[in-house]
Amino acid sequence: MEDDELQAIRAARMAELRGSASGGASSGGPSAPSGLGGNAGAAGGKGQEDQAAQQEEMKRQMLSRILDTDARERLSRIGLVKPQKARQITDLLIRMAQQGQIRGRITEDQLIGLLDQVDQASSGDAGKITFTRKKTVQDDDDSDFDL
Numbered sequence: 001m002e003d004d005e006l007q008a009i010r011a012a013r014m015a016e017l018r019g020s021a022s023g024g025a026s027s028g029g030p031s032a033p034s035g036l037g038g039n040a041g042a043a044g045g046k047g048q049e050d051q052a053a054q055q056e057e058m059k060r061q062m063l064s065r066i067l068d069t070d071a072r073e074r075l076s077r078i079g080l081v082k083p084q085k086a087r088q089i090t091d092l093l094i095r096m097a098q099q100g101q102i103r104g105r106i107t108e109d110q111l112i113g114l115l116d117q118v119d120q121a122s123s124g125d126a127g128k129i130t131f132t133r134k135k136t137v138q139d140d141d142d143s144d145f146d147l
Contacts, residue, residue: 005065009058010098016051059094066097070108078115089118 063072079086092114096102106114 006098009062012058016055059090062094062097063090066093066102066106067111068105068107071106071111074108074111085118089115092118 063075067075075086075089078089089111093102093106
């Protein structure tokens with residue numbers, strides 16, 4: 001049953017991508033004439049908002065099927081503190097589910113392990129802080145006090 005739902009989500013996403021690819025080219029033409037461009041942009045913005053809301057709802061439903069309740073709570077708490085990291089983990093989990101790498105529900109401990117893996121993979125330069133002191137006249141090695 002989950003495979004059927006997953007296939008439906010994939011099909012909807014592909015149709016959405018095809019529609020946005022062809023819709024972007026066709027919406028550029030009608031908005032070029034003056035006068036109607038502002039109204040067409042507002043209608044297009046509402047459609048994009050609806051599409052984004054629908055996409056977020058699909059993500060939320062998929063996460064509720066993938067994650068255990070404790071893991072969902074942890075991910076939401078991470079989202080409060082570090083929204084970029086939560087988005088990254090959410091996208092990773094959905095991609096893994098679409099590729100069939102997730103068999104059952106992910107527990108909180110498994111989510112913590114996944115977070116650790118992502119931290120280790122991205123810890124190259126992101127976590128380092130480098131201090132560079134500017135030299136002033138008083139920091140000169142040839143000070144007059146040594147004489």
